[in-house]
Amino acid sequence: MISRDDCARRDAADALAPLRDQFMLPEGVIYVDGNSLGALPRATPARVADAVRQEWGDGLIRSWNDAGWITLPQRVGDRIGALVGAKPGECVAADSTSVNLFKVLSAASRIVKADSSARRVIVSERQNFPTDLYIAEGLCRDLGWTLELLEPPALIERLSGGRGGDVAIMMLTQVNYRTGALHDMASMTALAHAAGALTVWDLAHSAGALPVDLNGAGADFAIGCGYKFLNGGPGAPAFVWAHPRHAGRFWQPLSGWMGHAAPFTFRPHYEPAAGIARFLCGTPAVLSLTALECGVDTLRAADALGGMAAIRDKSIALTELFVALVDERCAPIGFACASPRDARVRGSQVSLTHASADGASHGYAIMQALIARGVIGDFRAGTAADAHGPALPDILRFGFTPLYLRFVDVFDAVDHLVQVMQREEYREARFNKRSAVT
Amino acid sequence: MISRDDCARRDAADALAPLRDQFMLPEGVIYVDGNSLGALPRATPARVADAVRQEWGDGLIRSWNDAGWITLPQRVGDRIGALVGAKPGECVAADSTSVNLFKVLSAASRIVKADSSARRVIVSERQNFPTDLYIAEGLCRDLGWTLELLEPPALIERLSGGRGGDVAIMMLTQVNYRTGALHDMASMTALAHAAGALTVWDLAHSAGALPVDLNGAGADFAIGCGYKFLNGGPGAPAFVWAHPRHAGRFWQPLSGWMGHAAPFTFRPHYEPAAGIARFLCGTPAVLSLTALECGVDTLRAADALGGMAAIRDKSIALTELFVALVDERCAPIGFACASPRDARVRGSQVSLTHASADGASHGYAIMQALIARGVIGDFRAGTAADAHGPALPDILRFGFTPLYLRFVDVFDAVDHLVQVMQREEYREARFNKRSAVT
CATH class of the missing domain: 3.90.1150.10 (Aspartate Aminotransferase, domain 1)
Known part of the structure; x- marks a missing residue:
């Protein structure tokens, strides 16, 4: 007992x-x-209060420069990136998990279309979090692709023995939201790559909960949630990562001004920023990002303790x-x-x-x-x-x-x-x- | 003098x-x-502090029900809607202006494609705010459509005298961000409709600044910004409106779980919610939406004064x-x-x-x-x-x-x-x- x-x-x-x-x-x-x-x-109440009263109230529009609002997505993204095996400059915090998933699935689909026309299937888990399935379902409908939902053993089967020749993307949430089952990112990524497919990882239940090594696994794209184990507050912005081999290759359809190479030149045509910044879209949600930054810092306090x-x-x-x-x-x-x-x-x-x-x-x-x-x-x-x-x-x-x-x-x-x-x-x-x- | x-x-x-x-x-x-x-x-600092300390800190996950977080997008949307000529239930606050523009342009393009195959042009103003142009440019590229940028007199010309037969969508910002020039929404909407085109209005510089009557003008779709004349704070969520004749007709590609007919049944397939709720995507940014609600309330304080x-x-x-x-x-x-x-x-x-x-x-x-x-x-x-x-x-x-x-x-x-x-x-x-x- x-x-x-x-x-x-x-x-x-x-x-x-x-x-x-x-x-x-x-x-x-x-x-x-x-x-x-x-x-x-x-630390969050005082930090958010400061962002509201000093940065917004007193600094007003000047805080885009003076308080560094304009680089918040990168700053918070780098801090999160360090927890999930991303190098500085590879990760940004912005938008919601669902919106970021749309960006990376779209980018991945463009890479596939440019490389090969035969692959038109996204495989995922039947018990994946529904918003992931909904976003993928919508994209497949628009692309004329198919979303195949399998239980994990069948998924491994599907990607093995030459049966994955039609698979474009393997989309998985690393930790299942219902059961907590944890995928081995490295082996599943290797399996997908051996089948010729790209990988999109949702780290909603793993970022901040366990060691994640995106670069070590050679993953292609990842997204994750700011309000679970990152303690960023209700509806905190999410994050998005692309492997450097992909980040500059295509741009994604949510081509808003914050992803532009030079947002403040107000040019009429879109030119994507270099690297991961092209996965930004609209104006960053400063108050929510500030709370997220505090949340991530509480995790970083564990750095000295292992x-x-x-x-x-x-x-x-x-x-x-x-x-x-x-x-x-x-x-x-x-x-x-x-x-x-x-x-x-x-x-x-x-x-x-x-x-x-x-x-x-x-x-x-x-x-x-x-x-x-x-x-x-x-x-x-x-x-x-x-x-x-x-x-x-x-x-x-x-x-x-x-x-x-x-x-x-x-x-x-x-x-x-x-x-x-x-x-x-x-x-x-x-x-x-x-x-x-x- | x-x-x-x-x-x-x-x-x-x-x-x-x-x-x-x-x-x-x-x-x-x-x-x-x-x-x-x-x-x-x-009122904002105390209200945000309350959302952080009481709603999040003490209420924790219970606040989705107890503090009404789950209906915040609708609640704030209705308050904004009342300022721009929308009826209750027609407007939601969510995501950024750029993301919402992508939603409504996508929805509008689906309506056009279902109704007629000949229209493949989005017309807009050359001096429209760049993020609007970037989003439309990206969508046109994906659809094989053309984005035509004109100065206002040429735009009127383009839609008159039977010359608009290929125009799918007229996308305009009601008040120009550079010059402050104000379009007459009713007459421009009528012009577009007479040419057979749908209208997408960006109210970034008009919502909260002047009377807007979306229903009165018979507009089709609108989006707008929460952090300008609505005083919602840096990077506040934006809003999105669709005329009831369109709201239930198609869904948009950002088909996240908050736009699902029953998000908490966790079904694997997407079924869009009735009406404007299908224009929601991911989890609402509660702290930023709370600040936006305060901002809108400051405008509503003018109700008694005219x-x-x-x-x-x-x-x-x-x-x-x-x-x-x-x-x-x-x-x-x-x-x-x-x-x-x-x-x-x-x-x-x-x-x-x-x-x-x-x-x-x-x-x-x-x-x-x-x-x-x-x-x-x-x-x-x-x-x-x-x-x-x-x-x-x-x-x-x-x-x-x-x-x-x-x-x-x-x-x-x-x-x-x-x-x-x-x-x-x-x-x-x-x-x-x-x-x-x-």
Whole structure:
């Protein structure tokens, strides 16, 4: 039996423990949803207030130069880039993940069309995050291409043994948003390249959660999210990276003025900037980028304590503890681990399914009851079987952010889950009323 | 001779004068660049701080429901819509102006392609804001269409007398960013429609500056900027409107999850939401949208004082005063009005050219010297003659935001300009060093 004291001892020995003080976490809350929206860094309110009052209020238009607003996308992009194996100048922060995905898929499709006319398929995972699928679906429709959705083993099969000759792009999210399953970027990239396809990686659930090495893997394009493990705040701008071998080769359709070689010459014709800057489009969202910069800095505070490798070690320790506690205390009451049991192929989250004795699905209400107790995770509804694969179950998601979660938090979260079930709190009507965002 | 006392008397009689207190303007600054970046509303710092500390920090992921983040694009869109002649539910705030332009041009092109195959030309103004031209240029390249850039008289000619049979879309910015020239939206829309073309209006310099009536004009699509006369802060999200007859008809290529009919069902296939919501793409930038909401509210405070009509009346009075003072005091020292002299066809800005006795162009340095005196306008470099038309001169831009500018400010701004010239301050080396953003 794992005790709370065991967990407290682990916290006492945790070199990353002091980083928790960088965040403002509400009293009585155990936040296991940093994979959806990262918590507020302590430095952010003052930094954003300064951007509002001094930079905007006092500096007004002058702050484009004086406060360096004009280079914020590059500055924040470089800081994020250092976390995901990009070199300085290879990454910019801008727009949303969805918009950036459109840019890189468009750019990749242009490279494919220029190199070969036979490839007209984008392959991806059926359980990829839907916005990725929607953007790819729309682009395929416009290009007359096909989006093929496969389960991971079938995807590997599809790209092996000469069967990938028609595949233009492999588009994958490195860590699955439902299960937390982690792709090996290097081997999947090599597989795609051997098949002659380009790779587009979505790092939404991996940037800031585990070591990523885009250049080491030889990836082609990547995008990622600013508001999850980068703690950039609700709807923070996303980021976009292109391997230098591609960055200057084509331009993408969102050819706005901030991607122009000389935006302030106001010339009537578009000339793309050199390198990754051509993946910028409109005027940067300064306030949101400022908050994102703070969020990324909280991660960089771990540099002196072992950096992303140390964060990954603690992340694995937290998820392993959670899995062990679930096995011990929650398996007997119907919960099962829906995430990989092998930590090496799991991101920084663990998802659970629940099978109730009465046969009904109580997952949503269980999560609401947990949230009412201050344990904030989230619920993702299952989907029916379709042409691409079998039905997916309802899941309860628990994300583990090593910067601010303690081992005792993991213990307490499981303890609350056990109590919710023992007291049947999930049967209360208030927990069964669906909200707009579930 | 117009005296400063005359101006002070006009301020004393100005019904909108109290609105100035809604803004935090730095001591000693006369801000005539609200057409580039609106000033900071007094309510914004506290409102943004609340969104950061309470909504994000304390509410965490729960704020998507509890603080209504999920409907922010619609809520802010409706408030903006009320200023531009849109009905509730017709307008959303999201992404950047450039990205939104791509959406509406794409949607318009799909309508055209479905209706007729003969139309393959987008017509616009040569002096339209470059990002609009860049986005249209990129789209035309992908579609195999042509972007034709004309001066306004030639544009009218092009759409008249049966010569517009190949024109798919007329894309115009209602108020020209260089000269402040104002198009009559109703008559230009009627002209385009008579030629069988759709209309895309960029309201960047008109939303919040003058009455706009999208439905009254029967326009097809519109976009606009949140950080100019809407005072939404640096890089604030933009807005997008589609006439209800088009909104549900096609979807646009940026088919992200927030434009899905049911984003939180996480279905693998895209089904566009009904109406304007399908023009949303990724997760909304909550902090920036919150600041934008405050900015729009400062405009709505004028509702009780006559609303947009009263704002327009004061705007005209301010620009007329500026033109009169320039004629009186600056014409003799080389300045000329580069904006329409007829206030009915002029937006809320006046641009000046300067011809120096030594033949050199001192426009940039003159504006820097003015800024050093606290009179903040901006400079836009001219361009050489090209295939589309003659050379454009360097200009000094002065934007007039009726919410916070006084008649004495106009007097003082001109007085400073005269002093900069009399003392030849523009010759100082520090004013001749170009910055990143000019």
